[in-house]
Amino acid sequence: MKASPVVFAKAIADETRQKIMSECCCCWLSVNEIVEKIGLSQPTISHHLAILREADLVKIREEGKQTFYTLNQEHIAVCCGQIMLKFAPEEKATEAVIKVVNQ
Secondary structure, eight states, X not given: OOOOHHHHHHXXXXXXXXXXXXXXXXXXXXXXXXXXXXXSOHHHHHHHHHHHHHTTOEEEEEETTEEEEXXXXXXXXXXXXXXXXXXXXXXXXXXXXXXXXXX
16 A cells, blocks of 8 residues: 555544554554543544554454554654655655665
8 A cells, every 4th residue: 555645644633543543552452442541432442543544554453353453653654754755855864764765
Protein backbone atom coordinates (compact mmCIF):
# COMPACT_ATOMS: atom_id res chain seq x y z
CA MET A 1 0.00 0.00 0.00
CA LYS A 2 1.39 3.39 -1.02
CA ALA A 3 1.56 5.73 1.93
CA SER A 4 -0.55 8.83 1.55
CA PRO A 5 0.58 11.90 3.50
CA VAL A 6 -2.98 13.26 3.43
CA VAL A 7 -4.56 10.06 4.82
CA PHE A 8 -1.78 9.89 7.41
CA ALA A 9 -2.28 13.51 8.48
CA LYS A 10 -6.05 13.08 8.76
CA ALA A 11 -5.65 9.91 10.81
CA ILE A 12 -3.25 11.44 13.32
CA ALA A 13 -5.09 14.78 13.54
CA ASP A 14 -7.49 13.46 16.19
CA GLU A 15 -6.41 13.54 19.85
CA THR A 16 -8.14 10.25 20.66
CA ARG A 17 -6.31 8.47 17.82
CA GLN A 18 -3.03 9.96 19.04
CA LYS A 19 -3.73 8.51 22.50
CA ILE A 20 -4.54 5.12 20.99
CA MET A 21 -1.34 5.22 18.95
CA SER A 22 0.70 6.06 22.05
CA GLU A 23 -0.82 3.19 24.01
CA CYS A 24 -0.26 0.72 21.14
CA CYS A 25 3.36 1.70 20.62
CA CYS A 26 5.71 -1.24 21.16
CA CYS A 27 3.06 -3.64 22.51
CA TRP A 28 -0.03 -5.57 21.47
CA LEU A 29 -3.30 -4.51 23.13
CA SER A 30 -6.84 -5.83 22.83
CA VAL A 31 -9.72 -3.45 22.21
CA ASN A 32 -10.79 -3.91 25.85
CA GLU A 33 -7.31 -3.02 27.09
CA ILE A 34 -7.31 0.11 24.94
CA VAL A 35 -10.78 1.02 26.28
CA GLU A 36 -9.46 0.68 29.85
CA LYS A 37 -6.34 2.75 29.18
CA ILE A 38 -8.09 5.55 27.24
CA GLY A 39 -11.30 5.63 29.26
CA LEU A 40 -13.74 5.89 26.35
CA SER A 41 -16.50 3.53 25.26
CA GLN A 42 -15.78 0.42 23.20
CA PRO A 43 -17.75 1.71 20.16
CA THR A 44 -15.77 4.97 20.20
CA ILE A 45 -12.43 3.14 20.40
CA SER A 46 -13.50 0.73 17.65
CA HIS A 47 -14.45 3.68 15.42
CA HIS A 48 -11.02 5.26 15.86
CA LEU A 49 -9.23 1.93 15.40
CA ALA A 50 -11.06 1.51 12.08
CA ILE A 51 -9.67 4.84 10.88
CA LEU A 52 -6.17 3.87 12.02
CA ARG A 53 -6.54 0.50 10.25
CA GLU A 54 -7.63 2.18 7.01
CA ALA A 55 -4.55 4.41 7.18
CA ASP A 56 -2.40 1.31 7.90
CA LEU A 57 -1.16 2.89 11.14
CA VAL A 58 -1.86 -0.18 13.27
CA LYS A 59 -1.13 -3.85 12.77
CA ILE A 60 -3.74 -6.44 13.67
CA ARG A 61 -3.42 -9.89 15.25
CA GLU A 62 -6.45 -12.05 15.86
CA GLU A 63 -6.57 -14.69 18.58
CA GLY A 64 -9.90 -16.45 18.79
CA LYS A 65 -12.57 -13.81 19.20
CA GLN A 66 -10.14 -11.11 20.32
CA THR A 67 -8.32 -8.68 18.09
CA PHE A 68 -5.03 -7.16 19.21
CA TYR A 69 -3.44 -3.97 17.87
CA THR A 70 0.04 -2.55 17.76
CA LEU A 71 1.45 0.56 16.13
CA ASN A 72 2.75 0.08 12.57
CA GLN A 73 5.97 1.98 13.17
CA GLU A 74 7.42 1.21 9.74
CA HIS A 75 4.45 2.78 7.97
CA ILE A 76 4.55 5.80 10.26
CA ALA A 77 8.22 6.32 9.43
CA VAL A 78 7.48 6.10 5.69
CA CYS A 79 4.65 8.64 5.99
CA CYS A 80 6.78 11.04 8.01
CA GLY A 81 9.53 10.73 5.41
CA GLN A 82 7.07 11.51 2.61
CA ILE A 83 5.85 14.59 4.44
CA MET A 84 9.45 15.73 4.85
CA LEU A 85 10.13 15.20 1.14
CA LYS A 86 6.99 17.12 0.18
CA PHE A 87 7.18 20.05 2.57
CA ALA A 88 10.82 20.33 3.70
CA PRO A 89 12.88 19.12 0.73
CA GLU A 90 15.83 21.42 1.48
CA GLU A 91 16.32 20.47 5.14
CA LYS A 92 19.36 18.43 6.17
CA ALA A 93 17.13 15.91 7.93
CA THR A 94 15.25 15.34 4.67
CA GLU A 95 18.54 14.81 2.85
CA ALA A 96 19.35 12.08 5.40
CA VAL A 97 15.98 10.43 4.69
CA ILE A 98 16.68 10.51 0.95
CA LYS A 99 20.07 8.82 1.50
CA VAL A 100 18.48 6.03 3.52
CA VAL A 101 15.67 5.52 1.00
CA ASN A 102 18.11 5.36 -1.92
CA GLN A 103 20.36 2.72 -0.31
